[in-house]
Structures are given as C-alpha cells and as structure tokens.
Amino acid sequence: MESxxxxxxxxxxxxxxxxxxxxxxxxxxxxxxxxxxxxxxAMAVALLLPVTFGLEPTQAFIxxxxxxxxxxxxxxxxxxxxxxxxxxxxxxxxxxxxxxxKKGRAAQALATAAIGSFIAGTIGTMLVVFFAPALAxxxxxxxxxxxxxxxxxxxxxxxxxxxxxxxxxxxxLFLGLTIGLVGLDLNTGQPRLSFDQPLLADRIDIVVVAVxxxxxxxxxxxxxxxxxxxxxxIPVGRPWMGKADWSRSWKPWLxxxxxxxxxxxxxxxxxxxxxxxxxxxxxxLAKKGHEFGHGAIEGVAGPEAANNASAAxxxxxxxxxxxxxxxxxxxxxxxxxxxxxxxxxxxxxxHADLVWTLLASLLIGNTxxxxxxxxxxxxxxxxxxxxxxxxxxxxxxxxxxxxxTANQQPFDLFLLLVFGLLGLLMRRFGLPVLPLxxxxxxxxxxxxxxxxxxxxxxxxxxxxxxEPVAIVVxxxxxxxxxxxxxxxxxxxxRKPTEIAAELNxxxxxxxxxxxxxxxxxxx
Amino acid sequence: xxxxxxxxxxxxxxPAGTPASTQTGDQMTVDTxxxxxxxxxxxxxxxxxxxxxAQxxxxxxxxxxxxxxxxDASTLTVGFADPVxxxxxxxxIGTVMTLLGALLAVAxxxxxxxxxxxxxxxxxxxxxxxxxxxxxxxxxxxTIATVDFLGWAITGAVLFAGATWxxxxxxxxxxxxxxxxxxxxxxxAFHVGLGIPLTPGILxxxx
Numbered sequence: 063m064e065s066x067x068x069x070x071x072x073x074x075x076x077x078x079x080x081x082x083x084x085x086x087x088x089x090x091x092x093x094x095x096x097x098x099x100x101x102x103x104a105m106a107v108a109l110l111l112p113v114t115f116g117l118e119p120t121q122a123f124i125x126x127x128x129x130x131x132x133x134x135x136x137x138x139x140x141x142x143x144x145x146x147x148x149x150x151x152x153x154x155x156x157x158x159x160x161x162x163x164k165k166g167r168a169a170q171a172l173a174t175a176a177i178g179s180f181i182a183g184t185i186g187t188m189l190v191v192f193f194a195p196a197l198a199x200x201x202x203x204x205x206x207x208x209x210x211x212x213x214x215x216x217x218x219x220x221x222x223x224x225x226x227x228x229x230x231x232x233x234x235l236f237l238g239l240t241i242g243l244v245g246l247d248l249n250t251g252q253p254r255l256s257f258d259q260p261l262l263a264d265r266i267d268i269v270v271v272a273v274x275x276x277x278x279x280x281x282x283x284x285x286x287x288x289x290x291x292x293x294x295x296i297p298v299g300r301p302w303m304g305k306a307d308w309s310r311s312w313k314p315w316l317x318x319x320x321x322x323x324x325x326x327x328x329x330x331x332x333x334x335x336x337x338x339x340x341x342x343x344x345x346x347l348a349k350k351g352h353e354f355g356h357g358a359i360e361g362v363a364g365p366e367a368a369n370n371a372s373a374a375x376x377x378x379x380x381x382x383x384x385x386x387x388x389x390x391x392x393x394x395x396x397x398x399x400x401x402x403x404x405x406x407x408x409x410x411x412x413h414a415d416l417v418w419t420l421l422a423s424l425l426i427g428n429t430x431x432x433x434x435x436x437x438x439x440x441x442x443x444x445x446x447x448x449x450x451x452x453x454x455x456x457x458x459x460x461x462x463x464x465x466x467t468a469n470q471q472p473f474d475l476f477l478l479l480v481f482g483l484l485g486l487l488m489r490r491f492g493l494p495v496l497p498l499x500x501x502x503x504x505x506x507x508x509x510x511x512x513x514x515x516x517x518x519x520x521x522x523x524x525x526x527x528x529e530p531v532a533i534v535v536x537x538x539x540x541x542x543x544x545x546x547x548x549x550x551x552x553x554x555x556r557k558p559t560e561i562a563a564e565l566n567x568x569x570x571x572x573x574x575x576x577x578x579x580x581x582x583x584x585x
Numbered sequence: 586x587x588x589x590x591x592x593x594x595x596x597x598x599x600p601a602g603t604p605a606s607t608q609t610g611d612q613m614t615v616d617t618x619x620x621x622x623x624x625x626x627x628x629x630x631x632x633x634x635x636x637x638x639a640q641x642x643x644x645x646x647x648x649x650x651x652x653x654x655x656x657d658a659s660t661l662t663v664g665f666a667d668p669v670x671x672x673x674x675x676x677x678i679g680t681v682m683t684l685l686g687a688l689l690a691v692a693x694x695x696x697x698x699x700x701x702x703x704x705x706x707x708x709x710x711x712x713x714x715x716x717x718x719x720x721x722x723x724x725x726x727x728t729i730a731t732v733d734f735l736g737w738a739i740t741g742a743v744l745f746a747g748a749t750w751x752x753x754x755x756x757x758x759x760x761x762x763x764x765x766x767x768x769x770x771x772x773x774a775f776h777v778g779l780g781i782p783l784t785p786g787i788l789x790x791x792x
Contacts, residue, residue, distance in 0.1 A: 099706055116779025229688055230699065233647060236682045240654055243678065247671035252661050254675060255654065285717045285752060289708040450706060452763070455748035458721065459764075462728060462744060463771055466737065467781055475729045479722065486718070491643050492699030505678075513669045521668030 065191050072418030076124055076426055084121045085423060088128020089430045095129075096136020097442045098453060099144060103373075104389035105276040106133035109457070111269055111397055112464040119401045120419050126397060127423035130390065131183060131431050134373060138175045138366055139442055143168060143296050151333035151369050154341040158354065158361030163296040165357045172439050173301035174311045174359050175366040176432060182319040182367035183428040186374025189323055190381070191421055194410065197382040201407035206515040207526050209383075211535035213508050216385050218539050221497045222546065234493040237484075238501020241271060248506065249513060261473045268396040270465045271502055274478045275495055276389070277461040279485015281454045286486070288450060298443045301436050311363040314344050318367030325368075326375020326387075333372040333388070340364035374424070381409060381417060384507075389496045392503050640693035647686030654679030720751035736786020741768025 076085075091113070095106040110129050114122035141152040142159035155175065162171040204212070221231040244255045245265030253263035303311065318340040325336040344364040345354045354361055379385040384404065386392040398404075403413055410417055435442070465478040488495060512526070519525020527533055658675035701709055724747035732740045745764030746757065754760055772792060775781045785792050 113779070116775075116781050227697075227700070229685070229692060229697075232681075233685050233689060236678060236685060237647075237650075239678045240650060240682060243654065243675050247661070250661075250663075250671050252671055254661065254671065255657050282718050282721060283702060284706050285721055286713045286715060287707045287709055287711060288714065288717070288752070289706050449754070451749040451752035451754040451760075453706075454752055455745050455754075455760075456767075458725070458748045459741060459745045459767060462725070463737075463741065466732065467775060467783065470784060472729050472732050475725070475732065479725050479729065482725075483722070487643065489702035490699075490713075491640060492701055505674075509674045512674070516669045 065195055068414070068418045069191050069422060072415070072420075072422035073425070075120065075415070075419045076422040081121060081124050081423075082426070082430075084117070084125040085128045085426050085430055086434065088125035089132040089427055089434055090128075092129035092132020093136040093139075093431070093435055093438075093442060094132075094445070096133035097139050097445045098136070098448065099140055099446060101133075101277075101280075101457070102137055102389075103130065103133035104272075104393060105280065106136070107390055107393045107397075108269070108272040108276045109460050109464055111273075111393065111400075112467045114397070115400075115467060119403070119416060122397070122401070123416065123420045124423040124426070126394065127420065127427035128430065130373075130394070131179070131370075131424070131427045132435075133390075134370060135176060135179055135431055135435060136442065138179070138369070139172060139439070140446065142171050142175065142362070143298065143443055143446060151337055151372075153334075154337040154365035155362055155369070157341065158358050160296075161355070161357035162359065162362065163298070163357075167357060167359075168296050168298040169301045169439075170303050170307050170359060171357075171362050172298060173303045173436065174307060174363045176301060176436055176439075177303075178311065178315040178318065178363045178367040179370040180428055180432040181315045182322060182369075182371040183374055184425060185319050186323050186326070186371040187377075187421060187424045187428065189327075190374055190377045190424075193327065194378050194381045194417075197378060198407050198410035201382050202411075204407065204531055205529050206511045206518070208529045208531035208535065210508060210511040210515060210526065211532040211539070212383065212385065213504050213511070215535050215539050215542070216379075216387055217497070217500060217504060218542055220387060220500055222543065227492065230491070230493045231497050234488065234495070235497035235501045237493075238498035239505040240501075241266065241498075242502045242505030248510060261471065266477060267465075267468050267474065268399070268502060269468050270474050270477050271481050272393050272396060272499060273461045273464045274481025275485040275488070275499060277457055277464075278478060278482030279489060279495075281457045281461070282482055282486040283489040284454060288454075296443075298440055301439050307359055310359050313347075314340070314360045314364035315367040317343060317347075318364040318369075319371040321364075322368035322371030322373075323375040326372030327378040333369045336368040336372050337365040340368040377421075377424070381420075382407065384409070386500065386503065389499055392496075392499045395503055636693065636696050637698045638693060640697075640699065641690055644686045644690035644693065647689065648683050651679045651682030651684075651686060654682060717751055717753075721748060724748055724751060732786070733784060734786055736788050736792075737783040738765075738768050738772045738788055738792060739786060741771065744768075 075081075088110075091110055092106055095101055095109060096103060101109070107126070107129055114125055117125065137152050138155050138159070141156035142163055144160070159171045159175065162168065217235060221235045222228045240255070244262055246253050246256075246263050256262040318336075321340045321343070322333065322336040326333070341361055341364060344358075344360040348354060348358060348360050373388075373390070376386070376388050376391045379387055380391050380395060384395065384407075386395045403409065403416065461478065461482075462475055465474045466472075468474060485495070487493075488498070515525050516522070519528065527536065654675050658672045658679065661671045663670035663672060703709060724744060727747065728740050728744045731743075735743075742761065742764035745767055746760040749760040749764075750757065769792070772783050772785075775783050776792075
C-alpha cells in the first residue's frame with residue numbers, strides 16, 4: 063500500500079515533540095474558541111489563522127489540523143449544553159443532546175460526541191488517504207474546460223441546494239464574485255474595481271474578508287440582538303459512558319461515518335444533509351424508539367459521527383481538486399494559498415510531503431482532541447458563562463488583530479470594518495455566508511480557467527465544452543437546477559428540523575413522511 | 586429549499602424587558618432594555634411583518650454595485666492575443682448582479698421576507714439595537730485612525746475597553762485592565778513568539 067507508506071512518512075514528520083506541542087496548542091485553542099457561544103468552526107479557523115503566520119508550513123498545518131477538529135468539537139459541546147446550535151450541522155446533535163443533558167446525562171452526551179467524532183474523524187481521514195491520491199491522479203488529466211465546469215457545479219450546489227432562499231444564495235454568490243474581481247487583472251495587469259487605490263489594486267487579503275464576514279459581521283449582528291437574559295447552562299462533570307451507552311453508541315458511530323463521508327467527499331455541500339439522514343436512520347433503527355425526542359444517545363452518536371466524517375470527506379475535493387465545499391474548507395484553502403500553495407491536481411505531486419504531513423496531522427489532532435478534551439470538558443463548560451460584553455469585545459479585538467497582522471496596514475482594518483458591515487447586512491437580510499466566501503475564492507480561479515480554455519480554442523465558445531467531463535458536469539448542473547424546481551411543485555419543501563420535530567411528535571403514526579427515502583439504501 | 590414566502594421562524598423566547606441584572610451576583614451584567622410593561626409569556630413573538638421593504642434598499646445597493654462593475658469594466662482595454670480579455674467576467678457578474686437586485690426588489694414587493702440569522706446569543710424577538718452597533722463601529726473607526734500613531738498596545742486596549750463599554754459593561758476599570766493585558770500580551774506574543782513586530786507607535790522603545 064503506497065498510500066500507507068506515504069502516510070507513515072507524514073506521521074514521522076509530524077510526530078516530533080515540537081510538532082506535537084503545536085498540535086496540542088492548536089487543539090486547545092480550537093476547542094477554546096469553538097466552545098465560545100456564537101463561534102462556529104469556520105470563524106474559529108478564520109480568527110486563529112494569523113497565529114499560524116509566523117510558522118513553517120508544516121507546523122502551521124499541524125496546528126491547523128488541531129484548530130479544525132478542536133473547533134468542531136467545541137461547537138458540539140455548545141449545542142449540547144446550550145441547545146442553541148451555532149451552525150446547521152449541529153442542529154441534529156442539539157436535538158437529542160440537549161434533552162440528554164437536561165435529564166442529567168450531559169456527561170454521556172459529551173462522551174459519545176467526543177468518541178464518535180474521534181472514530182468518524184479517524185476513519186474519514188484514512189479514507190481520504192486512499193481516495194485523494196486516486197482522484198488527484200484522475201484530476202491531473204482534467205483540462206481547463208472541465209475544471210471550470212466542476213467549479214461551476216460546486217457553486218450551483220452550494221448556492222441552490224443549501225439555504226432557504228435560492229435568490230438570496232445567488233445574491234451572496236455574486237457579491238462574493240464581485241469582491242473577487244477587485245484588484246489587478248491577472249492577465250493584463252489592469253486594476254479593476256480599485257477606485258485608484260494602490261492597496262485595493264494589490265488585491266484584497268482573503269483573511270480580511272473571511273474575518274470581516276464571519277467574525278466581525280457576527281459580532282455586530284449579535285450586538286444588535288443581544289439576548290438580555292443569559293441562557294441556562296447545564297453543569298457537567300467529566301464525560302464518561304456506561305456499558306449500555308457503549309453498546310448503543312458504536313453502531314450509530316459507524317453508520318454516521320458511512321453516511322457523512324460520501325456527502326463531504328462529493329461536493330454536495332456540507333454536513334447538514336448527512337447529519338439529518340443519520341438522525342432519521344438511527345430513529346428508525348432504534349429499539350427504544352420511544353426514547354427519541356427525550357434524549358436518545360443514538361441521536362447524538364450518529365449525527366456527531368456523520369458531521370465529523372463529512373468534515374474529513376471535504377478534504378478529498380479540497381486536496382485533489384482545490385475545491386472547497388464548506389466555509390471552513392474555504393478558509394483552509396485561503397490558508398494554503400497564503401503559503402503560496404495552490405491546491406489542485408498538482409498539489410499531490412508537487413507538495414506531496416506537505417499533503418501527507420497534513421493528513422498525518424489530522425490523525426494526530428483527532429487523537430489529541432480525545433485525550434485532552436475528555437478530562438477538560440467541565441472547564442470548557444465554564445466558558446459558556448463568559449460575560450457577553452467580554453466575549454464579543456474579545457471577538458472584535460482578535461478580529462482586528464488578525465486583520466492588522468496580515469499586512470500591518472490600517473487600511474486592512476478599514477476593509478475589515480467594511481466587510482463586517484457587509485456581514486451584518488447579510489445576516490439582517492438572510493443572505494447565506496458560504497456562497498459569498500466561495501465566490502471570493504473561486505471567482506478569480508474560474509476566470510483564469512475560462513480564459514485559459516478560450517485562449518486555447520482561440521475565442522471559440524465550443525472550447526468550453528470540448529471535453530467529455532465538462533459535458534457530463536454541465537448536464538449534472540442542469541439537472542441540479544431543474545429537479546428542485548420540479549420537486550417544489552410536487553410537494554411543499556420543508557426544513558430538516560421540522561421533519562425531525564414531526565417524527566418525534568407522531569411516533570406511533572409514522573407513516574410515509576416526506577423525509578428523504580435514501581435511508582433504506584444506506585443500511 | 587423552502588419557499589421564499591415563508592415568514593421568518595422566530596424562536597419563542599421570553600419577553601423582552603425582563604430585568605437581567607438580578608440573576609447572578611456577577612458584576613458584569615448587561616444593561617437591560619427598558620421594561621415595556623408586563624408582556625405575558627408566550628406573546629412575545631412578534632407578528633411576522635407582511636413585507637420587508639428595507640430589502641428595497643439592499644436591492645438598490647446591488648443594482649448600484651452591478652452597474653458600477655459594468656462601467657468599471659468598460660474602462661479597461663483588451664489586451665493583445667487575449668480572446669476573452671479582462672472585461673468579459675466583470676460584464677457577466679455586473680449584469681447578473683443588476684438582475685438579482687431587480688429580482689430582489691420584485692420579491693420584496695410581493696411580500697418575500699428574509700429569514701434573519703439566528704444563534705446562541707441572538708434574541709430576534711427584541712427590537713434591533715442599532716445604537717450598540719453604532720458605538721462599536723465608532724470604536725473601530727477610532728482604532729483605524731489611531732493604530733499607526735498610538736501603536737497596537739494602546740489602540741488594542743482602547744478597542745477592547747470601548748467595545749465592552751458599548752456592549753453594556755459597567756466595570757470600566759476592570760475592562761481597561763483586561764484590555765491592556767490583552768493588547769500588550771498580544772504585542773509581545775507576536776513579537777517574541779512569532780517574530781512579527783506589530784506597530785509600537787508612541788511606545789516605541791518602551792515596549
């Protein structure tokens with residue numbers, strides 16, 4: 063197994079005392095920031111990006127892996143103990159997890175979430191180890207027209223399949239594409255949308271955009287609607303599980319992993335769908351079906367595993383194609399670009415050592431997470447009581463620090479404020495954040511590929527569809543746009559949470575619900 | 586993929602105006618909004634507005650951005666042996682943006698309401714508190730204006746303390762102290778730990 067040998071090489075690079083220290087710092091920082099209410103994994107990674115600026119790429123990646131998994135675990139802790147999921151992927155975890163916590167089983171809920179995340183993350187990363195090189199091998203053959211088509215597909219998927227309003231998704235996407243235009247045109251060197259500002263012509267730092275939209279925008283939006291009565295935090299001891307909990311958890315972990323990974327690996331947009339499917343599947347399979355809705359441990363174990371497996375799965379398109387499909391992956395891509403590394407088919411061959419170190423770091427970060435966080439859970443739970451003025455002032459402080467350290471220009475702080483206000487506007491008007499950030503990152507890349515393809519064909523539009531892969535992808539895009547429109551006419555669309563709530567309401571009369579029917583096929 | 590016409594799902598929360606300052610002995614309590622009479626529990630959920638015409642403002646902004654993008658692209662010159670040139674992409678983006686702005690205006694007029702973002706610390710049943718946002722923006726503007734002159738150590742501390750004050754903290758001395766510790770600490774962490782010198786400003790030579 064060539065992959066395993068390379069992974070062993072990566073592990074050898076990663077497992078030095080110094081690197082382990084960076085991994086541990088990353089896990090702790092990531093969990094710390096992730097646990098803080100209102101901060102999801104994407105924001106955690108964006109806020110902590112500047113910390114990795116001064117490091118070597120290898121160390122930065124190792125720390126990054128820790129931040130990534132730490133941020134995710136922190137998010138699920140918050141949703142279990144507060145019942146207010148900060149992101150869509152934790153909605154299902156909160157559903158049963160918080161009920162468990164209210165019944166005094168917070169320790170078991172946190173434990174099954176942590177161990178399930180560890181197992182799913184480990185299996186998921188191993189699957190990346192086997193899939194990504196194969197996919198990259200194929201991807202090298204993919205030309206500019208096909209690459210353009212695949213990027214378009216990712217955009218359409220993220221924009222139209224996710225979120226509640228397609229119109230607002232596309233508005234966000236095009237705002238992102240517009241931001242991506244700012245600066246010198248890469249081919250002709252002419253400034254676009256730069257208002258004669260040399261600092262704008264220099265192109266906008268993606269870190270400033272991400273921190274502004276995710277962190278400052280969120281802080282400003284919360285400031286406008288700050289909950290005046292703090293939420294009740296459920297006290298928690300050290301996480302542990304009894305024998306019965308183990309026997310009820312291990313199958314949901316594995317099933318959740320099986321559901322989550324493919325959804326992450328295929329650019330089908332994030333962890334929302336697999337966590338929902340996992341919840342429904344566990345509910346259908348559970349012997350004590352009546353416990354669902356009252357704190358069933360399977361309902362935490364499955365979705366948590368699905369969430370982490372899908373997070374691992376997103377590394378396949380990210381590493382093999384340079385395609386990010388979640389907000390967190392987008393910021394990871396920005397971080398890679400910061401080191402002058404362009405993810406994509408060539409990454410696997412040109413920076414093989416870095417890739418394998420990164421994958422090894424993911425395994426290490428995952429393990430450290432389990433080792434460090436099970437004992438530390440009570441401490442993390444205390445963070446939920448942090449006074450809100452300090453919390454959001456802290457976000458403002460670190461967001462400014464992050465934007466400022468990138469180039470030490472006050473102008474970057476001004477841009478941060480502009481993007482923060484844009485983030486506030488987007489939250490007010492229900493514009494999703496992910497399409498925007500995807501547009502900023504993929505827009506310039508798409509333009510390059512389009513011009514490359516048309517330069518080869520000497521301006522002939524047929525040059526965009528002269529590869530079979532491109533044609534297939536365009537057909538898929540057409541289906542993606544048409545099928546939802548047809549479905550919307552056949553049956554009224556509903557939200558996963560509503561379906562789940564309904565499943566809990568009429569347990570005895572669980573006839574044919576309009577939930578996804580794929581649960582039979584995934585067994 | 587829900588219909589855009591669905592009213593926003595406002596979480597059922599406790600009535601606004603309940604005094605929060607009583608719940609713990611913590612000094613860091615948050616300023617309460619003025620009590621708006623005895624609202625019985627359960628009725629706090631505001632009626633979803635029929636139309637959200639503020640969206641027309643956003644639509645207008647999108648149209649302006651779109652039109653400017655097209656105009657800006659028209660000032661570019663197409664290079665030699667470049668069949669697409671730097672204009673095509675902005676033309677497409679600007680045109681679609683203008684169209685999306687128009688579509689949003691139509692949707693807003695037809696009663697389409699957005700679904701505002703919710704979250705752990707967000708209580709959408711209250712009125713928006715734009716004064717706090719304005720204060721925070723003011724603090725950030727101060728930061729931008731002074732960071733080069735005063736240096737990160739001082740500006741950062743002012744930023745933190747000013748933000749806590751904006752958000753309703755009532756302990757200025759403690760806030761300033763925490764701010765100083767954070768900003769000086771981060772200055773040294775970046776300088777010594779990561780080798781990135783942040784602006785020392787007027788404290789050059791002292792730090």
